[in-house]
Amino acid sequence: MDIKKIADMISYKAEKLNKVSLFDTDNFFCDVYCFEPGQFQKVHSHDESDKTYYVLEGKGKVTVGSEEKELCAGEITIAPAGEDHGVVNHTDQRLVMLVFMAPKP
């Protein structure tokens, strides 16, 4: 049985957002995204896949479509298939997100 303690999976890269894979199946991926202050995921889109962002620690500004809003720990949002989405850690604290996307692009 594949149990992962997320606190043990968190790690950062100095140069960019670090995506740590938790589970990667034929149906979806589940990652932990670890952002140092100022790091970001560039706004992009997937034609077929929905993605959710759940904030585990910190705060970030999330874009979905034409909106950008601050997401705090304990909040979750969805980027539906075909909509632009991205994240920026605009704070001076680290940001950790649990991210699901299905189906895999």
Place this chain on the structure above:
Amino acid sequence: MDIKKIADMISYKAEKLNKVSLFDTDNFFCDVYCFEPGQFQKVHSHDESDKTYYVLEGKGKVTVGSEEKELCAGEITIAPAGEDHGVVNHTDQRLVMLVFMAPKP
């Protein structure tokens, strides 16, 4: 932009596990499962769908395949397609899980 604060979504039913839908798309569902002490999700399986269980609060015993293990807050596991899986809140505290399944059965 559809932002949900999970603390505001948590609610319980006296008679059984309460599944609160956060997002339900063509590709997956994302729920919060709220267990009072003693409540459970019966062991079952889905031929085609993978499911993840992430513990937000409390502890529970999770079955995947022939194994049963305790999962604590901050831990996540996966029930791959075709494998038996279920949860029981064996404690005297409430249990809250964030659950993803894709594709929808």
